[in-house]
Amino acid sequence: MELAEDALVQASELNRRPFEAFYLLISTQDGLISWLCEHDDCVDPSFTNEGGSDVYLGKKKKKVVENSYEEYNVFSVVNSGTEFRRKWADFWYHRHRIMHGHPEAFFDENLAITSLLFLTSIANLVLQRMDDLEGYDRPYHP
Helix, strand or coil, X not given: CHHHXXXXXXXXXXXXXXXXXXXXXXXXXXXXXXXXXXXCCCCCCCEECCCCCEECCHHHHHHHHHHHHXXXXXXXXXXXXXXXXXXXXXXXXXXXXXXXXXXXXXXXXXXXXXXXXXXXXXXXXXXXXXXXXXXXXXXXXX
């Protein structure tokens, strides 16, 4: 939660520090997506790191988010969801290129704001999944 709070503080200062905001937002996203992966019976880790933590590679993470968007009807928020799916895919691939240092990848204030949008939608997926898990008490109740 501390990382998420730092991300929101940085996001409020986008005009001055878009890189820091974007970095914190996607780091928080990664943590939430990993949590979704760990609590999805259909997904096995890609490997286990030296510290004993399960690691899920990008394709698995993307699929888990998309499946969760389907399960909780996030894609269908706007029309049939076609436009949302396209924007999600565009964001995911651009984010992936940034994370892996692609020379043509860029980030700016608009991308940081888009990252905040997807962070909130992914956080909502996590909260809904927590509600669905038997015996799982989520830390914060709205």
